[in-house]
Amino acid sequence: MTFTVGEYLAERLVQIGLKDHFAVAGDYNLVLLDQLLKNKHWNQIYDCNELNCGFAAEGYARSHGAAMCVVTYSVGAISAMNSALGGSYAEHLPVLLVSGCPNSNDYGTGHILHHTIGTTEYAYQQEMCKQICVATESITQPFEAPEKIDRVIREMMLHQRPAYLEISCNVSGLECDRPGPLSELLPELVTDRKSLDAAVEAAAKFIGKSDNVVMLVGSKVRPAKAEKATVELADKLGCAVTIMAAAKSCFPEQHSGFRGAYWGIVSTGDAEKLVEDANKSGVLIQVGPNWNDYATVGWHAWPRGKNVLLIQPNRVQVDGRNYGGFTMKEFLKELAKKVSAAPKSAQGTKAPVLDIKASAPADKLTCDEMTRQINNLLTPTTTLFAETGDSWFNALRMNMPNGCRVETEMQWGHIGWSIPSGFGSAIGARDRQHLIMCGDGSFQLTCQEVGQMVRYQLPVIIFLIDNHGYGIEIAIHDGPYNYIQNWNYAALMPAFNGETGHGLGLMAKTAGELEDAIKKGLANRKGPTLIQCVIAQDDCTKDLLTWGKEVASTNARPPVINDF
Numbered sequence: 001m002t003f004t005v006g007e008y009l010a011e012r013l014v015q016i017g018l019k020d021h022f023a024v025a026g027d028y029n030l031v032l033l034d035q036l037l038k039n040k041h042w043n044q045i046y047d048c049n050e051l052n053c054g055f056a057a058e059g060y061a062r063s064h065g066a067a068m069c070v071v072t073y074s075v076g077a078i079s080a081m082n083s084a085l086g087g088s089y090a091e092h093l094p095v096l097l098v099s100g101c102p103n104s105n106d107y108g109t110g111h112i113l114h115h116t117i118g119t120t121e122y123a124y125q126q127e128m129c130k131q132i133c134v135a136t137e138s139i140t141q142p143f144e145a146p147e148k149i150d151r152v153i154r155e156m157m158l159h160q161r162p163a164y165l166e167i168s169c170n171v172s173g174l175e176c177d178r179p180g181p182l183s184e185l186l187p188e189l190v191t192d193r194k195s196l197d198a199a200v201e202a203a204a205k206f207i208g209k210s211d212n213v214v215m216l217v218g219s220k221v222r223p224a225k226a227e228k229a230t231v232e233l234a235d236k237l238g239c240a241v242t243i244m245a246a247a248k249s250c251f252p253e254q255h256s257g258f259r260g261a262y263w264g265i266v267s268t269g270d271a272e273k274l275v276e277d278a279n280k281s282g283v284l285i286q287v288g289p290n291w292n293d294y295a296t297v298g299w300h301a302w303p304r305g306k307n308v309l310l311i312q313p314n315r316v317q318v319d320g321r322n323y324g325g326f327t328m329k330e331f332l333k334e335l336a337k338k339v340s341a342a343p344k345s346a347q348g349t350k351a352p353v354l355d356i357k358a359s360a361p362a363d364k365l366t367c368d369e370m371t372r373q374i375n376n377l378l379t380p381t382t383t384l385f386a387e388t389g390d391s392w393f394n395a396l397r398m399n400m401p402n403g404c405r406v407e408t409e410m411q412w413g414h415i416g417w418s419i420p421s422g423f424g425s426a427i428g429a430r431d432r433q434h435l436i437m438c439g440d441g442s443f444q445l446t447c448q449e450v451g452q453m454v455r456y457q458l459p460v461i462i463f464l465i466d467n468h469g470y471g472i473e474i475a476i477h478d479g480p481y482n483y484i485q486n487w488n489y490a491a492l493m494p495a496f497n498g499e500t501g502h503g504l505g506l507m508a509k510t511a512g513e514l515e516d517a518i519k520k521g522l523a524n525r526k527g528p529t530l531i532q533c534v535i536a537q538d539d540c541t542k543d544l545l546t547w548g549k550e551v552a553s554t555n556a557r558p559p560v561i562n563d564f
């Protein structure tokens with residue numbers, strides 16, 4: 001039995017732990033899909049389109065550690081680039097985008113091929129991908145496959161960022177060597193001990209100079225696999241710990257030091273005062289922050305300067321020095337050993353607690369009541385997806401049981417992401433209850449993947465927030481373009497079910513109807529439940545309005561005219 005190029009790719013990805021991969025068929029990838037199916041240690045999962053396929057892979061990488069999606073040339077791959085590469089790069093996720101590509105005999109012949117842009121060159125796709133991933137390879141001969149496949153996987157795992165691979169449609173089924181051991185795919189970074197020791201020494205001294213130490217945890221602790229090491233340092237220091245909005249659930253909120261989220265004027269709990277005081281006159285330890293325009297509320301809330309110890313995945317900046325040559329995890333673990341055990345008493349009051357009075361069952365459903373009821377569902381094995389929009393603010397104010405995970409896409413911010421990504425995450429972690437909070441505007445971009453949740457019988461509960469339009473945009477800058485055709489979202493489910501599905505579509509216009517719909521959703525284990533939560537168009541969190549106005553004014557800055 002010959003071992004083929006496609007089987008090599010399958011074996012390598014199964015070796016790094018994948019149990020599933022995602023695909024949309026096309027004539028440039030059918031032979032490859034056949035080869036991937038020969039490997040019985042994983043499943044081939046299908047998507048409705050390539051944008052969703054890329055997001056499903058991104059979601060799988062969130063819950064399972066890495067992912068692959070397979071699409072056809074150009075008409076498939078260029079859609080998938082948005083999600084599988086751009087989004088995954090922005091969100092630090094190891095996703096391999098694989099595209100079938102033209103028959104190797106066509107290269108250099110002047111042939112014009114279908115699905116291309118109609119020129120005689122086919123390298124443009126790989127060139128496009130080079131801009132938004134860490135490694136790309138093109139395979140037109142079987143003998144080059146092992147080295148090129150290993151390289152893209154190795155780079156993707158080392159940098160926790162996406163990579164791109166294309167394979168000629170006449171090569172995937174050709175004979176190929178078998179792979180060597182997995183270890184060469186996952187090289188450990190060589191630690192520069194001298195630099196690590198110097199950085200730890202400097203940081204411990206820096207921290208020791210103040211009795212007002214506050215930690216601020218950012219989203220990069222997750223791709224750096226440093227969440228546990230962050231808790232170890234917090235335990236040793238006994239200091240107050242705050243999180244950035246994009247790092248919701250990256251630090252346990254039942255921890256004695258937890259004090260809320262820092263997000264400038266829309267911070268929760270004591271976080272704003274704690275962070276800004278420490279930045280002014282204490283020590284502010286920032287672990288994996290991503291200070292973009294949204295996180296800094298339009299550049300108005302960006303604590304920087306001489307009192308900051310900045311720890312990034314591969315760099316540490318402290319007291320005017322800059323160190324590299326070790327990982328965040330190594331640095332945090334060594335620092336936890338080094339700092340004095342004298343705990344910096346965790347400042348401020350306890351962590352903020354969601355405090356919303358329950359509505360009466362007959363009351364019209366509100367954003368607060370919906371948030372309260374969803375918050376009551378959270379358990380240590382829940383994964384809550386919060387779509388771009390007011391869902392960010394609703395998730396941020398919820399209380400997280402330790403182990404509960406929140407997924408957001410606050411860097412890429414592609415509306416519609418949560419449905420396909422939630423689908424992929426649920427495939428990758430079938431033992432976790434997946435809840436998705438998705439706005440009506442977002443849902444209209446990628447809702448087809450609810451049909452795939454029906455197909456794979458995933459008991460995902462979708463809270464479709466029907467506020468008749470782009471609420472966040474209306475708050476930032478209103479206009480006719482923020483209003484959408486209002487669908488009967490609950491009525492979609494019978495359509496997605498076809499003859500065989502078990503999806504449930506329910507309408508909730510009152511608090512009681514939502515309670516009842518949630519009960520039905522929790523009981524529905526053989527398919528998704530979509531609950532259309534109808535709320536007033538102007539019913540959004542105060543924080544969204546405050547934040548939106550600031551961001552809008554920053555977006556509106558006039559160009560600086562340099563009159564020389």
Ligand SMILES: C/C(NCc1cnc(C)nc1N)=C(/S)[C@H](O)COP(=O)(O)OP(=O)(O)O
Pocket residue numbers: 387388389390391413414415438439440441442443467469470471472473474
């Ligand atoms: C249109 C847009 N952003 C612009 C945008 C447009 N296209 C893509 C792919 N991504 C984007 N973020 C955004 S945030 C809408 O308010 C989302 O509306 P919805 O899902 O209904 O949520 P809210 O009502 O809570 O705002």
Ligand SMILES: [Mg+2]
Pocket residue numbers: 439440441465466467468469470471
């Ligand atoms: Mg909306």
